[in-house]
């Protein structure tokens with residue numbers, strides 16, 4: 001049985017912002033629970049703005065306003081077997097003990113995070129210094145070159161400035177930076193959206209190979225279902241801050257349960273099928289004033305009365321499959 005190395009329980013949070021002089025709360029993550037198994041890829045899918053990236057930021061820790069966590073817990077099992085309650089750790093401990101070593105984060109548009117004034121090697125060496133890792137400079141350079149090679153980058157890249165590299169190479173450099181200390185968990189937030197489809201395929205293949213060789217676990221955030229079909233062991237479908245379905249990727253693609261998951265999968269292009277694909281009517285809800293009951297009910301073709309009044313419960317079908325919809329529960 002696979003070990004759960006990350007457990008998220010009833011996580012709830014969002015952004016406290018001002019509209020004019022009115023303070024409002026954008027409820028981006030609503031009562032999210034999930035586990036990440038050792039040595040797996042868990043995908044998180046859903047439309048832009050559904051809360052996927054906010055969830056990743058919360059899991060990474062080091063919450064910076066206007067993002068706030070209102071309730072819930074996140075526990076992590078380190079490579080050494082220590083169980084850490086992430087929300088009880090101070091930011092300095094998270095930075096020194098967790099980031100890069102236990103959990104790494106590949107942010108959206110990550111190719112823009114490199115310092116344009118520093119050569120690639122100096123950006124990497126800075127990370128070693130930050131973690132007080134004592135290594136001879138020559139050893140560091142060799143280690144860096146080996147890391148870059150695993151992502152099919154020529155070793156000479158270490159002497160380049162970011163502007164001397166193509167977008168795809170910069171993206172791979174940032175990914176290499178994230179994987180530098182072989183983290184147990186990688187949070188990859190849309191790691192390939194900023195690159196063309198050919199580069200996307202190359203990067204995904206390299207990530208897949210690296211993960212399998214290093215036995216790490218990934219939480220892969222993407223709106224692109226084809227990326228999930230290629231990478232994930234399990235997939236969570238997110239809608240308006242809720243995880244509405246979670247299961248083995250093959251099972252979810254073969255037999256989606258939640259009406260939103262069905263709509264996502266029905267909209268995919270299939271080989272040889274020339275019929276016109278139907279998009280989902282309507283817009284995602286305003287997360288400042290989400291609709292009562294099920295947040296999907298204004299767009300759901302199966303909505304019944306209770307859907308408009310009460311939030312649906314989560315129904316577990318087996319250990320690794322659950323759905324949040326009244327159609328699978330016993331209405332009270």
Ligand code: SF4
Pocket residue numbers: 258259260294295296297300301302303304307312324325326327
């Ligand atoms: Fe549709 Fe109701 Fe299920 Fe929500 S709970 S997805 S509105 S059937």
